[in-house]
Amino acid sequence: MAEWKMIDGYxxxxxxxxxxxxxxxxxxxxxCSTAFGAEPNTQCCPVCMGFPGTLPVLNEQVVHYAVLAGLATDCTIARYSKQDRKNYFYPDLPKAYQISQYDLPLCVNGHLTVETSQGEKRIGITRIHIEEDAGKLVHDPEKGTLIDCNRCGVPLIEIVSEPDIRTPQEAVAYLQKLKAVIAYTGISDCRMQEGSLRCDVNLSIHKPGEPFGTRTEMKNLNSFQSVQRAIEEEYRRQVEAVRKGEEIVQETRRFDQTSGKTSSMRRKENANDYRYFPDPDLAPIVLAPDLVEKWKAELPMLPDARKAAYMSDYGLTGYAAEQLVSDKALADYFEAAAKSTTAPKTAANLMITEVFRLLEGEGAVIPIAPEHLGKVAELAETGAINSGAAKKVIAALWTHDEEPEDYVARAGLRQESDEGVLRGYVRRAMEEHPDMVESYHRGKVNLGKALMGAAMSLSAGRANPVALQRLMDEALQQK
Amino acid sequence: MSMIDMTLAQLADGLRQGEMSSVEITRAYLDRIGQTEKKVGAYITLTPEMALSQAEAADRARQSGETVHPLCGVPVAVKDNICVEGVKTTCASRMLEDFVPPYSATVWEKLSAAGCVLLGKTNLDEFAMGSTTENSAFHLTHNPRNLAHVPGGSSGGSAACVAAAETPFALGSDTGGSIRQPAAFCGVVGMKPTYGMVSRYGLVAFASSLDQIGPMTKTVRDNALALDLLAGYDRRDTTSVKRGYTPMGRDIGRGVKGLTIGLPRQMFAEGLSDGVRRAVTHAAKVLEGLGATVKEIDLPSLEYALPAYYVLSSAEASSNLARFDGVRYGHRAAEYADLEELYVKSRSEGFGPEVKRRILLGTYTLSAGYFDAYYKKALQVRTLVIRDFDRAFEDFDALLGPVAPTTAYRIGEKSMSPMEMYLGDVHTVPVNIAGIPALSMPCGADENGLPVGLQLMGKTFSEPMLYRIGGALEEALGCTWKEATL
Known part of the structure; x- marks a missing residue:
């Protein structure tokens, strides 16, 4: 990720x-079911469609999950919270109010620790509250605007951070960490493409030491990349505006993916007055401390704890460990591989380099059994195969998973460490390239690498590179 | 005795003993409706075919020898803001003129499961907002005791059809007096139960924290029988209370000796008509004569209950009625240029003036900058009212007061003055604000022969006590139900 640079000290x-x-x-x-991707209006009923006389009944699982999110981010869990109505008219909102939480949210005052190239930083979490999703409007050129109520009443949590973030990198690191932590708790799929994790950015500029400027809001950003681009662009726009002596207005702005620009959507003076008030259909949420304790015990080991464990147990660097814990499935995979092998650190390196390169998209599954990856790492670490061969093995197993040793044997990838054989390759390489040998001795020492490459090719890539290098050096010195 | 003059208890006896069938009873009431409904106008929708087929089913169930509910086969009328699957539920509004709910209210499910027979849906003030039923978008309902007068409201249709013997009992809803005041105006018995006793699921919400469904009947005992059927926790309404109930009428007949009954001074202050004051004071004397201790009591917060009620109920209404936007169901303007106009025209055309007034009032009080001064203040008053009642019930078994300051208004008398109309709710709204039960029952007549109603208020879930006192009063006053002469 390119480092963002401060303009004019803003x-x-x-x-x-x-x-x-x-x-x-x-x-x-x-x-009603919350399943994604069903035919429009097949997962709705009089309650979620806001028919007259119907009443909401709070799904206890929603409270449970929201509390898990709060516990995982070190929030204080409110013993008493309530649900409020946020009133506004829109065709995707059947009751003309969204049931949300206003002044007494379920979780408050938490934080996440994120790591960027600038080091570790703690980002505060103001609050986490529960609310219902709205429906979806589908604009059809012939039929007009259609409403799909399947999403109406799908449970959401809104996680509001403190204005602690100072760079696009921190924003993305925070989002990645939040996504990882939430995914670990198992309360959400956190798929940005499917919209199960969406981000609104509030941004202002100021000179350090001065009060914060007026903020603008950019809504519904659905990828890490668009978050970063939107931030960079909006920052640039605000700095430019301030330089020209223009005033920043409080407003909601839209970020356009294709143009990479932000544009005004709604000014504050035109903003809705949501007329929040406590929903009289729903009793306050009162949580017994022992219930919260019981839920706390359900929390799995979270990314930060796993990261620390990988660093101490396997000697991984903070950077490597952070990458492995960013996704629970990957971390679980790594742990399974690490447990099966005598070479966990090599397994970690193979994951971060080869496996990450081959993995495509959110939620993709690694098609290699974790103990096979462990085995490849072991073969590499013991010198049975060299690092180039390890890459080949992983690529092959990716399309057809099997015992790595079987594949190594069949493909003839076992590393050649017999010095007699290796000397043969060195000799032949020098014989085939007398000109290079001569130039080398005249001072073009770079050509040593070319000769090394030639010898390696003669071994079909199987030679132990360390031993081969030593023998090559010896042979060249003798001449 | 004609079946239309019988009480619920008598009909239940007759059915049990095989002296009459549900079909016979149902036909008798349908005939009565045929004779008197043109004058009264209590119903919005009549369901005679459905009623007869339900009556046949009830008779079959009884004949088959299976255990049936005592009220199996008894007809009922339901206020038209309570959903019955497949039957129009209009709330007396153009907005829902053709709305047919695909679900039933929990109360109707209970009545239906017991084998009750639906005669029809009764008229009301639009969305239950009003005190005369004149705010119905469809037609007037006349007070069967005097057709030139209003039946009260908002459950005016339900009260009128009980008074006119067009049903043995009816369901109403009470947000600020909408069961008790029409019961008083029409000379019938109505109960506003403890908030949370009866499920609100399927009752089209006016003010959710105040609304409660209750029965309207000919007698106190009938009322207890009907409430037995309605009361109970409903998992679809999380404001309904999880508790069991013993028969509501279990203490009727035990008399009032040794009970202490309070007369809130604030309910007998100026503004009370002579006729009402005389009848209610007389009832208090009668109770004393029966061996109860009757004392005056101060409930200072009652003075603020009315404004608090109008703030809270309008605020909730403005939000509850926002869903009527012309998008999914209900009235939609025929032509509109854009979304904004669809909303504005549909709602302007669909709602009547009183509903619009309350929506505007509620929207205003919830708006940024006004919330603390109105809504929050009203909640504080609510706490004070609850506290005043709590304190009173430490010393009193029940409180006695008038239901309304006057007897039934003449049709058209108050309809031009909303403020005057609102003031008529002064004695009923504190009960809703506090969530306590109150029984409205006839206690005599004024100089024009119009019924006067009194209300007995008790602590939460004290309905059996209110029926006990009400039963004793009913007997001692000789105010037994009489069919209206039409």
Missing amino acids: EMVIGLEVHVELKTRTKIFCS
């Missing part, structure tokens, strides 16, 4: 609001 101040769709089986206030 610092950006960012707070993020992240919406995460919870993976409950049923909706927040009725028993």
Whole structure:
């Protein structure tokens, strides 16, 4: 990621609001399914469609999951919280109010620790509250605007950060960490493409030591990349505006993926007055401390704890460990591989280089059994195969998983360490390239590498590179 | 005795003993409706075919020898803001003129499971907002005791059809007096149960924290029988209370000796008509004569209950009625240029003036900058009212007061003055604000022969006590139900 550079001493101040769709089986206030991708309006009922006389009944699982999110981010869990109505008219909102939480959210005052190239930083989490999703409007050129109510009432949590973020890198690192932590708790799929994790960016600029500037909001960013680009662009726009002596207005702005520009959507003076008030249909949420304790015990080992364990148990660097823990499935995979092998550090390196390169997209599955990866690492570490061969083995197993040793034997990749044989390759390489040998001795020592390459080719890439290099050096010195 | 003059208890006896069938009873009431409904106008929708087929089913169930509910086969009328699957539920509004809910209210499911027979859906003030039923978008309902007068409201249709013997009992809903005041105006018995006793699922919400469904009947005992059927926790309404109930009428007949009954001074202050004051004071004397201790009591917060009620109920209404936007169901303007116009025209055309007034009022009080001064303040008053009642019930078994300051208004008398209309709710709204139960029952008549109603208020879930006192009063006053002469 390119480092962002401060312009004219203006610092950006960012707070993020992240919406995460919870993976409950049923909706927040009725028993309709939350499954993604169903035919329009097949997962709705009078309750989630806001028919007159119907009443919401809070899904307890939603509270449970939201509390897990709060516990995983070191929040204080409110013993007493309530649900409020946020009133506004829009066709995707059947009741004309969204049930959310206003002044007494479920979780408050948490934080996440993120790591960027600048080091570790703690980002505060102001609050986490529960709310319902709205429906989806589909604009059809012939039929007009159609409403799909399948999403109405799908449970969400909104995670609001403190304005602690100062660079696009920190914003992305925070999002990645948040996504990892949430995914670890198992309460959401956190798939940005499917919209189960969406991000709003609040951004202002100021000079350090001066008060914060007026902020703008960019809504519904659905990839790490668009978050970063939107931040960079909006920062640039605000600095330019301030330089020209223009005033920044508080407003909601849209980020256009294709143009990479932000444009005004709605000014504050035109903003809705949501007329929040406590929803009289729903009793306050009162949580017994022992229930919260019980839920706390359910939390799995979280990314930071795993990272620390990888560093101490396997001697991994902070950077490598952070990469492995960024996704629970990857971390689980790594742990399975590490447990099966005598070479966990090599397994980690193979994952970060080869496996990450081959993995495509969110939620993709590694098609190699973890103990096979462990075995490849072991073969590499013991010198049975060299590092180039290890790459080949992983690539081959990716398309057809099998015992690595079987493949190594069949493909003839076992490393050649017999000095007699290796001397033969060295000799032949020198015989085939007398000109290079001569030039080498005249001072073109670079050609040693070319000769080394020739010898390696003669071994079909199987030669032990360390031993081969030593023998090559010896042979060249003797001449 | 004609079946239309029988009480629920008598009909239940007759059915049990095989003296009459549900079909016979149902036909008798449908005939009565045929004779009197043109004058009264209590119903919005009649369901005679459905009623007869339900009556036949009830008779079959009884004949088959299976255990049936005592009220199996008894007809009922349901206020038209309570959903019955497949039957129009209009809320007396153009907005829902053709709305047919694909689900039933929990109360109707209970009645239906017991084998009750639906005669029809009754008229009301649009979305239950009003005190005369004149705010119905469809037609007037006349007070069967005097057709030139209003039946009260908002459950005016339900009260009128019980008074006119067009049903043995009816369901109403009470947000600020909408069961008790029409019961008083029409000379019938109505109960506003403890908030949370009866499920609100399927009741089209006016003000969710105040709304409660309750029965309207000919007698106190009938009322207890009907409430037995309605009360109970419902998992679809999380504001309904998880608790069991013993028969509501279990203490009727135990008399009032030794009970202490309070008369809130604030309910007997100026503004009370002579006729009402005389009848209610007389009832208090009668109770004393029966051996109860009757004392005056101060409930200072009652003075603020009315404004608090109008702030809270309008705020909730403005949000509850926002869903009527012309998008998914209900009235939609025929032509509109854009989304904004679709909303504005559909809602302007669909709602009547009183509903619009409350929506505007509620929207205003919830708006940024006004919330603390109105809504929050009203919540504080609510706490004070609850506290005043709590304190009163430490010393009193029940409180007695008038239901309304006057007897039934003449049709058209108050419809031009909303403020005057609102003031008529002064004695009923504190009960809703506090969530306590109150029984409204006839206690005599004024100089024009119009019924006067009194209300007995008790602590939460004290309905059996209110029926006990009400039963004793009913007997001692001789205010037994009489069919309206039409």
